[in-house]
């Protein structure tokens with residue numbers, strides 16, 4: 001048997017992630033009370049979307065090229081949801097809604113897509129043709145960085161829910177008008193994989209990360225880790241779980 005420690009999942013290695021030292025410190029300090037709700041939490045409060053035992057400067061800020069709306073199933077256990085991580089790391093671009101609340105989706109002013117697999121779903125690569133058939137974006141773009149001018153979409157909707165609960169949200173008529181996009185097949189690194197779900201069923205934070213990476217590769221330039229920090233908490237927690245598993249295996 002190999003003596004080597006189990007290698008980190010290759011999908012999570014080589015990421016450009018800010019120092020995890022503040023998370024190591026916070027972990028040593030132990031659980032603390034969330035200043036908003038008083039619940040005992042580690043790193044952040046998934047109910048309030050607030051940092052716990054960490055300062056804003058301890059956590060990287062990621063700027064996204066599109067606005068992201070996450071629709072959370074009301075029965076989804078907050079502690080198992082990774083949606084709040086996106087909100088904490090990209091607060092200016094991410095909004096979380098609890099179903100049946102859904103965001104205002106005005107397709108006359110923005111190009112909006114829903115990330116969901118299915119027979120009619122297009123790939124990220126096909127977005128340009130779909131929205132810009134005449135060679136011009138259907139939507140007048142706000143003046144900004146040159147990058148944003150080439151991006152065919154402005155808003156992306158994700159559903160944060162277990163595999164089984166998703167159908168109630170996806171069949172909501174308010175979402176029917178949105179074109180669907182699916183991610184290229186990726187395997188999840190999520191340690192709380194749901195029973196019966198395929199290993200391509202990603203945690204929400206993984207799905208957001210891979211979507212943005214695809215978008216960047218197709219419409220901007222070479223990807224050089226711009227959104228890697230979205231996995232700041234995810235990669236740390238993944239590392240912890242792996243360590244715990246190894247320790248349990250050796251005991």
Ligand SMILES: [Zn+2]
Nearest residue numbers: 034037045048
């Ligand atoms: Zn709280």
